[in-house]
Each structure stands twice: as structure tokens, then as C-alpha cells.
Amino acid sequence: MAGDLPSISYMALYIVSASVVTDSRSATHWRLDQERGLVRPAGTEDVSDLLVGEGETTDPLLGILTRNTQSPWEDSNPGAIDGACSTCGKFGSGRISGQERLLKLESETTILTCGDAVNETQYDHLDGIAQRHKHKSHPEPEVAMIFKKTEGDEIDMNALEQNLRMTLDENPKSIAVYNQIGNFFRIRGNTFSAIECFRKALSLSPSNPDILLNLARVLFNLQYLDDAIHLTRRSLELQPPGQNCWLHHFTLGEILKAYGNYHEASIHFRHALDLNPSFLPARAHLQSLANPQTSSATVYTAVIISCLIVGVLICLWHSLDICHHTCGSPTRKTLRTVDWDRSRISIPSRVIRFKKV
Structure with missing residues (x-):
């Protein structure tokens, strides 16, 4: 059991x-x-x-x-891998290698620059260039006229950036390309990159008047008037004979007018009109200098100075009034009366005889 x-x-x-x-x-x-x-x-x-x-x-x-597991695998969208997107159709139906795709992606995402910055130029002693890291953004949309074929054209900044990148790849040491990229950064307001491109161009050609003028305009917009005057004068000195430099005279006239040197500014405006009679802004500046009007800034300055003077006078009067009440009137010492009794004063006998005579 x-x-x-x-x-x-x-x-x-x-x-x-x-x-x-x-x-x-x-x-x-x-x-x-x-x-x-x-x-x-x-x-x-x-x-x-x-x-x-x-x-x-x-x-x-x-x-x-x-x-x-029991039937062969079928891809419902065979072109998705080739183009990395089923709806883009960007790379076509053919397959491309990973290296080509990476190079294309890098070319689209690379930031436009003028390459490595130069160590030193002969203009680095200027304050506006030495302090280029501290400058704020200052867009200059009027510079887009340089890239326009006609006045009515519109500039596509993305397409312009792509063209400049391709041009730089083809001519990596071209002074003209550096100058164009610098003007491109002026439109965008990237003053630091613009100055770096102009510095690199000046390191290769220190006597290029056009690059000096563009750099002077950047510093003028940043209110570095002394530096802008120096660079513009230098660009005029380096102009080849027979070259029409009306823009250089006009720029120097604008800077001198902002500096307060109206007489010399009018001279350069006249030079600009002589070289380009149809340039209306130079004529407008000459008319404003010929008929000086009291600007609002001058009125505000006079009002501020008057208020400061009145304030100082009020403070002085108030302080004197307080001192008068606290200190009181000054007390004088009582003078002793002098007794001029002749009987008490000994007089020499000779003086007495002289008086009797």
C-alpha cells in the first residue's frame, strides 16, 4: 500500500x-x-x-x-531610403552614397565666413577695429544695391549666400570675394564678420581704396568718426589718377558734416556733384549747409544747459541762506575809547616852544 x-x-x-x-x-x-x-x-x-x-x-x-516569418519581406515604399524622405523626391530615384549625402548636407549647413581671421593689419590700431568684438548689430539694407543688376530687382539673401559660398570655394584667396562677403554681412548687420572680411582683404591688399571706403562706412555707422575720416582720406589718397571717386568724396563729406566740420564737408559735397551731377543726396547736403537751421538737438542742448545753470544758482542761494540762519550775523568787538586829554600826555618842551613861535 x-x-x-x-x-x-x-x-x-x-x-x-x-x-x-x-x-x-x-x-x-x-x-x-x-x-x-x-x-x-x-x-x-x-x-x-x-x-x-x-x-x-x-x-x-x-x-x-x-x-x-513565412513569406518574403516586401518594401511598400522602396524609394524612401534613397531620398531619406518618401515625399521629398530630392535626391531622385537613384541611390547615392553616404559620403556624397554628407558632403551635400555640410554644404547646405556650413556658415558663410571668410575663413580664418588674420593676425594683424596696418589698420588694427584704430579703435573701431581694435574693439570689433564689442560692436552691436547694425543692418545696412541700402548696401543691397551693390548686388542688384537693376534698381527694381529684389535680392534673395539665401540665394546670394549660396552664390558667395560657391564663389569663395572656387577663389579662396580672392580680394573681390572677401569684399563682397563683407558687404553681405553689412546687409545682415553682422558688423564683426564684415570687419573681419575687410581686414582679411586688406591683409592681402592694404592699398585697396574700395575696401578702405567700405570699412570706413562701417565705422561711420558705429560713430567712430575719427577712424572713419582717417580711412576715407586714405582711400582718396590711394585713388588711381583718372578714377571717378565721387562716392569717396560724398562719404567723406557726410562724415565731416557729422563731425561738425561744415566748411570742409561742403567742399567734398561739391566735388561729388562735379563728378556726378545727377547725385541728388549731395545736392541736398549742400542746401542744408547753405541754409543752416537750428536743429532740435541744438535746442535741447541749450535747454539742458540753462536748466543746469538755474539749478546750480538755486543750490548756491539755498546753501547761503542756510548758513545765514545757522551762523547768525557776525558780532563786532567793541572798541575802547581813547582819552585824548592833553594833560595826561607828556609833550616835549621843544614842540611847545615851536607852537608858541
Whole structure:
């Protein structure tokens, strides 16, 4: 009896295990909820629908798994990898290598610069150039006229930047390209990059009058008048004979007018009109200098100075009044009366005889 007990135990364990395996409630079935985008446990009615025939299923998730394992994989969008985007169609239908794609991406994201900054130029002693790291942004949209073919054209800054980048790649040491990139940064208001490009151009050609004029205009807009006058005079000195330098005279006239040297400014405005009679801004400056009017800044300055003088006088009067009340009137010492009685004064006999005579 005792020997049959182990066999009975094994048989009971076998029956329990078989019931667990064959019971559908002990297994967890999953189904894909396409409306909610979730995977959740299936109910009893869902489990009965999962198995339809032998080796067939209507469950979406299980169908994907069995299709990938039992049938060859098919790409629903074969061109997505080639173009890195199914809707862009940017790279065409052909495949390109990863290196070419990387080079194209770098060319589109590279920041436009004039390359490495130069160490020193002969104009670095000027304050406006020495303190170029401290300058604020100052856009100059009027500089876009340099890049316009006609007056009515509109400049696409992104396309212009791409063209300048390509031109710089083709001519990495071109002074003209550095000058154009500097003017491009003037339009954007990036004064530091503009000065760096002009410095690099001047390191290769220190006597280029056009680059000196552009740099002078940048410093003039930043109110470094002494530096701007120095560079503009230098650009006029370096002009080749026979060159029409009306713009240099006009720029120097503007700077001198802002500096307060009206007489010399009018001389340069006349030179600019002689070289370019149709240039109306020079004529307008000459008319304003010929008919000087009291500007609002002059009136404000006079009012401020008058207020300061009145304030100082009021403070002095108030301080004197306080001192008068606190200190009081000064007291004088009483003088002793001198007794001039002659009887008490000894007079020499000679003086007495002299008086009698």
C-alpha cells in the first residue's frame, strides 16, 4: 500500500498539469486594437475568432508576425531610403552614397565666413577695429544695391549666400570675394564678420581704396568718426589718377558734416556733384549747409544747459541762506575809547616852544 503512494502522486500531478495546459483560460491571448492603437488581452469571443482553420489567422498582429516569418519581406515604399524622405523626391530615384549625402548636407549647413581671421593689419590700431568684438548689430539694407543688376530687382539673401559660398570655394584667396562677403554681412548687420572680411582683404591688399571706403562706412555707422575720416582720406589718397571717386568724396563729406566740420564737408559735397551731377543726396547736403537751421538737438542742448545753470544758482542761494540762519550775523568787538586829554600826555618842551613861535 505504501509502495503505491508515489505512483498515485505522480498520476495526480499529471492530471493537474494536463488540465492546466488544455484549459484555454490559463493562456493569455492578445489582440491589436487598431482604433486606439493599443495591444490588449483578447476576450473569449475574440479567442474563438483568432483561429480560423489550420495555420490561418485573422488577428492583425499575429498576421504581421506570421507573414514576415513565412513569406518574403516586401518594401511598400522602396524609394524612401534613397531620398531619406518618401515625399521629398530630392535626391531622385537613384541611390547615392553616404559620403556624397554628407558632403551635400555640410554644404547646405556650413556658415558663410571668410575663413580664418588674420593676425594683424596696418589698420588694427584704430579703435573701431581694435574693439570689433564689442560692436552691436547694425543692418545696412541700402548696401543691397551693390548686388542688384537693376534698381527694381529684389535680392534673395539665401540665394546670394549660396552664390558667395560657391564663389569663395572656387577663389579662396580672392580680394573681390572677401569684399563682397563683407558687404553681405553689412546687409545682415553682422558688423564683426564684415570687419573681419575687410581686414582679411586688406591683409592681402592694404592699398585697396574700395575696401578702405567700405570699412570706413562701417565705422561711420558705429560713430567712430575719427577712424572713419582717417580711412576715407586714405582711400582718396590711394585713388588711381583718372578714377571717378565721387562716392569717396560724398562719404567723406557726410562724415565731416557729422563731425561738425561744415566748411570742409561742403567742399567734398561739391566735388561729388562735379563728378556726378545727377547725385541728388549731395545736392541736398549742400542746401542744408547753405541754409543752416537750428536743429532740435541744438535746442535741447541749450535747454539742458540753462536748466543746469538755474539749478546750480538755486543750490548756491539755498546753501547761503542756510548758513545765514545757522551762523547768525557776525558780532563786532567793541572798541575802547581813547582819552585824548592833553594833560595826561607828556609833550616835549621843544614842540611847545615851536607852537608858541
